[in-house]
């Protein structure tokens with residue numbers, strides 16, 4: 001018999017505030033260490049030690065990661081840009097359109113594909129039914145963001161939720177939403 005094949009998973013990871021804001025001035029408007037640790041654990045964990053997860057992001061999200069932390073280690077990093085001459089480390093996969101992204105998702109070997117932002121890339125994933133899970137960190141309050149997560153509650157239902165937590169005066173909770181048929 002052949003080896004056990006784990007089926008590929010597709011998920012969205014996002015932190016939004018009470019107004020669905022996700023970013024301001026090209027960075028995160030909050031600093032929650034537990035969220036960053038949870039993001040790293042979630043996106044790095046694999047069942048098959050021989051495989052890796054894929055993290056997909058827009059160019060601005062890439063640039064919002066401190067240079068010493070990128071590419072995100074232990075994960076296949078894919079960056080979307082329309083710029084044909086954008087220079088990125090050689091191990092980073094570059095896509096110049098959503099059509100090219102769809103092709104790459106079909107050909108790269110990965111365990112879970114995580115879309116990690118920003119707004120238009122989230123929009124792409126929300127339209128693709130293979131992305132059936134949203135890992136959400138909901139940060140309480142209005143951070144006067146200039147970038148927003150697209151509407152999703154008409155297509156996704158709450159599946160699991162942590163109690164409200166607090167770190168340095170910031171209140172947040174972790175939720176999982178699942179796509180409804």
Ligand SMILES: NC(=O)c1ccc[n+]([C@@H]2O[C@H](COP(=O)([O-])OP(=O)(O)OC[C@H]3O[C@@H](n4cnc5c(N)ncnc54)[C@H](OP(=O)(O)O)[C@@H]3O)[C@@H](O)[C@H]2O)c1
Nearest residue numbers: 014015023026027028058059060061081082097117118119
């Ligand atoms: N709260 C969260 O969970 C979260 C997660 C991620 C990011 N953020 C925040 O969100 C903000 C960044 O998000 P954003 O929406 O402004 O930008 P983004 O999606 O990260 O990047 C936008 C760029 O991606 C490229 N791109 C997007 N769609 C493309 C397509 N179809 N084909 C080719 N290239 C494409 C373009 O790059 P070029 O301009 O190079 O062509 C575009 O300017 C920051 O504030 C960041 O901190 C928050």
